[in-house]
Amino acid sequence: MEERPHGLGKKLVDTKGRVAKKLRISVTDRCNFACLFCMPEKDKATWIPQQEILGFDEIERIVRVLASLGVEKVRVTGGEPLLRKDLERLVGRLRLIQGIRSIDMTTNGWYLEEKAEALRGAGLRGVTVSLHSLKRERFAKISGADALPRVLRGIDRALEAGLDPVKVNSVAIRGYNDDEILDLVEYARERGISIRFIEFMPLDGLGIWSPDRVVSGKEIVEKVSGRYPLLPAGRGNGETSSTWRFADGAGDVGLITPMSDPFCDDCDRIRLTADGKLLSCLFDTDYHDLRHLVRNGGTDDDMADEILDSVWKKPEGVGHMSWIKNGWEKPRNMNAIGG
Ligand code: SAM
Ligand code: SF4
Numbered sequence: 001m002e003e004r005p006h007g008l009g010k011k012l013v014d015t016k017g018r019v020a021k022k023l024r025i026s027v028t029d030r031c032n033f034a035c036l037f038c039m040p041e042k043d044k045a046t047w048i049p050q051q052e053i054l055g056f057d058e059i060e061r062i063v064r065v066l067a068s069l070g071v072e073k074v075r076v077t078g079g080e081p082l083l084r085k086d087l088e089r090l091v092g093r094l095r096l097i098q099g100i101r102s103i104d105m106t107t108n109g110w111y112l113e114e115k116a117e118a119l120r121g122a123g124l125r126g127v128t129v130s131l132h133s134l135k136r137e138r139f140a141k142i143s144g145a146d147a148l149p150r151v152l153r154g155i156d157r158a159l160e161a162g163l164d165p166v167k168v169n170s171v172a173i174r175g176y177n178d179d180e181i182l183d184l185v186e187y188a189r190e191r192g193i194s195i196r197f198i199e200f201m202p203l204d205g206l207g208i209w210s211p212d213r214v215v216s217g218k219e220i221v222e223k224v225s226g227r228y229p230l231l232p233a234g235r236g237n238g239e240t241s242s243t244w245r246f247a248d249g250a251g252d253v254g255l256i257t258p259m260s261d262p263f264c265d266d267c268d269r270i271r272l273t274a275d276g277k278l279l280s281c282l283f284d285t286d287y288h289d290l291r292h293l294v295r296n297g298g299t300d301d302d303m304a305d306e307i308l309d310s311v312w313k314k315p316e317g318v319g320h321m322s323w324i325k326n327g328w329e330k331p332r333n334m335n336a337i338g339g
Pocket of ligand 2 (some may be wrong): 032
């Protein structure tokens with residue numbers, strides 16, 4: 001086997017030859033919602049202590065080192081990223097880092113109405129808003145917040161502010177919202193935005209995940225194409241979603257299928273948690289602690305080495321982790337990993 005690269009200026013390659021180019025930063029594990037497929041019940045949630053959360057200077061320094069190792073795209077996520085005060089300042093700072101070509105964000109949409117313009121002004125490119133139901137009461141049941149009207153206004157404001165692309169993400173869960181797939185597709189078509197359905201992953205805090213609850217991408221394509229004929233447009237290299245275009249030209253639907261058809265072979269993503277752990281995979285349990293280096297005199301070269309080690313050990317993929325589908329002792333819920 002080849003030796004892993006060492007030091008600054010090297011490529012972020014793993015033992016399978018995959019090269020990491022995209023970074024997801026969870027800027028907080030906290031959330032003002034409590035989606036039943038993500039977090040424990042609201043009063044049972046425990047948060048990472050404030051002093052353990054990376055500050056903007058620390059995030060900027062880590063991203064600088066990552067950019068020097070070839071990371072080009074950043075997605076800011078959480079928890080709910082817009083709970084971080086002045087997030088637009090962080091976006092503006094990351095935007096200026098040499099090598100970073102774009103910054104996007106995934107949000108529950110609660111603060112988008114008031115923040116969309118400032119984020120756009122700071123250099124945010126696009127936004128993906130999570131929307132799992134168009135029925136107000138059901139939305140509240142799924143997300144733990146009576147927030148549907150406000151989230152919909154947030155999506156409209158993001159479009160008006162010129163964030164591009166504006167996308168919608170939906171986690172389809174059997175017995176909860178799988179009867180709304182066509183309604184959600186229509187909502188997106190009417191606005192000319194892309195909708196992506198994500199298969200339910202066993203990273204929830206309530207323990208409701210089971211294979212029966214997963215609505216597969218294949219099922220969704222069958223359902224949507226019964227109303228709107230679809231043409232396959234494939235999955236771009238390193239993309240999580242495979243795209244299906246509406247035959248009438250009115251946009252597309254994306255399917256993110258980590259459970260039924262994983263896309264690990266060309267995965268180019270890594271994740272930084274709010275407390276400074278680097279994860280080379282959503283299901284990685286071998287956390288590499290960058291905060292410790294940042295706060296204890298580690299040099300950029302030390303950090304590069306830790307990052308290269310994490311990426312080198314990237315798990316082969318969910319297809320090789322049969323235990324995931326049979327239930328597993330996950331170290332963190334989705335909100336603390338940064339979906
Ligand atoms: N709070 C923001 C939001 O909800 O968009 C960003 C963080 S959230 C963890 C990121 C994405 O992960 C959301 O689109 C959410 O729907 C998705 N997600 C959360 N738990 C999931 C699960 N168990 N399976 C699949 N997707 C999940
Ligand atoms: Fe919060 Fe997003 Fe998780 Fe929902 S999916 S609980 S909005 S972090």
